[in-house]
Amino acid sequence: MSKVEGVSKVESVSKVKGLQTFPGNRIIWHALIVGVVWLLLLLLNNNIDPLYSSYLALIAMYATAMFGMTILVGLSGQVSLGNGALMAVGGYVFALTSMNWETVPIFGWQWNAIWSMVFAGLGGVLVGGVVGGLAARLKGPYLAGLTLGLAVGVPAITNRFPELLGGENGLMLTVPYPDGGYAAAGAAASLDPGAEGELESTTDPGGDQNGELGTDDQFAELDLSEFDQETDPDAGLATEDLLTEEDFGSGDQLADGDLLTEEDFGSGDQLADGDLLTEEDFGSGDQLGLDGTDIGTDIGTDAGTDIGADLNVDSDSLLDGFDSGFIIERWQASMAIAVACIVAFAALNLVRGRQGRVWKAVRDDPIAAAVVGISPSGSKVSAFVVSSLFAALAGAVFAQILSFIGPGAFGLGLSLSLLVGIVLGGRASLLGAILGAILLVWLPELVDGLAGERGWPEQITNNAPNLLYGLLVVAVVLAAPGGVTGTIRSWVDKARGKARSPLS
């Protein structure tokens, strides 16, 4: 991936003159870069183990949020800890719109995740506009303190509206996965030896899923066999039986007609991997409990109309999908990559265009910027709104990856992670955001692996990544303020005899 970025960078450097005169050219170049990266990532996603696909999904999700941090912290110079909270906004809007799509007035007849994503983005823009309006009046530590309050206040706000937002327990999502599954359209089917084989292979490489997934596999198989038995005789009757069964584990797979089985159980591991700071907040017990009630209502509303037919079809495609290897991790990764690439394209055009220069100008000298006709507060608000939009989209992706949204996942820890990632990768660079995202996902895995080898106690293992992050952040701020990308760039510039600020 980084190789590709490197190539694209060389290309863009060689085109600098053309880029400056023809903005249209620049957009085409950016589209080309992003398109190639997107394609390569999809290829990668299809050919790696599903476990790594789930990491890929998390990396793409973090990168989406951190493109916004690049603009807000790096270019506009506003330290915000509110982006985790804005991710929560996106996640909750996604959850609420996708769960209550029948009551959302427009486009209800063809609801899918994309509409929920759009609404999530709008929610982010709205909240970001309000907070950004406040923020534009504030400097450095005041903004950080205010947004810190926002981050700490998220659980309080969700608890304030327990019926709507689910309080501490959060909301389970019924993610509207595409019909027919992901693998049916792709080449994955031929690559995969079989569903069971895939599931087992997900448990192997990590080595840290202490037996939990093993039992989950059994669950999945059990579920499957039940499907087999019950769908065969009579689809219409079977649906009733299936749906009323409470001991069925994760019922929402029925509502979706898709293979959420592995995902539901496997998500525990993804949570542990992805949400670095708040692993303890996700008991699978809660999720199951919520499932039960959710399913009940779903059935109630859907019962008369098309659910029989749906299930009839879906239970077939369910089995087909399983045979042809619908792999939830791959679907999640491809979805997260799609969002990340679209956001990256927008961010590239903003950062390397006029708006990027405006943000930097205000960051470096607001008075001088005002003298040449730039509104400093307008520039700050626009940076905040853009980063809020990106954060909300990332939050919606995160909610889909987790199939769950709750205050625990979106607290201060997440906001701090984003800050850590952007600082380590490179504050003012989009490539730095990607590197930071990789670091956020990879470092805990590395520590876990080391801990497994050396037999460290859990207390050490759980906290080692954060200790490293904290120390690295301090070290980077002191020794290399530009992060990884800024430092490399300054080396390159030095070699070419140019001097440049590491943050430019």
Place this chain on the structure above:
Amino acid sequence: MTNFIDYLLGGFSNGAVIALMALALVLVWRSTRMVNFAQVGQAMFTTYIALTVQQSTGNWVLALVVALLAGSILGVVVFFLVIRPVKNSDTTGAIIATFGVLIALQAGAGMIWGGDPEGFVPPVDNAGLEIGGRIWPVSLYDLLVLAVTAVLVIGLTLLFTKTSLGLSMRASAFNPEVARLSGVRVNRMLITGWAIAGATGAIGGVLIAPFSTISPNSFDILLVFAFTAAVIGGLDSLIGAVTFGIGTGLVISLVSGYSDSGNAPIVALVLLALNLLLKPDGVFGHHGSRSV
């Protein structure tokens, strides 16, 4: 009405601790013109040290003294290792660095003492006192907290107004260049400021721990309250920090009493936002003290 009085009285000791944390933030602001977001992290760490001392010796006073010393040492260490090297570079970097310290301290505490919440046994009874046939929402421990806070605040006030050290500190906070020319060892004053701030925060941490439990993240919310109080007070005003620290404690107690303690952060957020919009210099702040 009795409810109101009860809630109000119950908020004082909490407010006193918020005032101490706000004081620590203000002391750092006065010496280095920055907000130390790691302040509660330092306090959490030293509170754990105090907890260890108390568990092994059973002596609360010793624990408090150890926390005080550890807090001032930690403050100086953070200043030397992190703040002084970064101070002359960008302000964004300085803010980020304090968050780095916070993350590292929380993870370090989790490594050493584990993530499970631990109780801190108060040295005196923490049950409501019974006076005149009525149980008041004030315990002996609340009174102790108020007394320690009062002693500390009076001591700090005397230090800043009556001693030459305090004069030098005020001078180097007010105008470092002129102070340096007048023979004040500005750098030494900065270190002293950080040490006193660390010690103040450490005492605040030890005092608040018995009210609930202590865990690596349990003071996060205290940071929000203290920041709110310090900013409303004007960030460079000791009196402002104490007044609005106690005020914040009272408001939180009222909000928790009448609705739910979970709403307290929202109220703090609203207070902070309103203040920053309406009176950005704070109530006790000097005009222009905010320009960094």
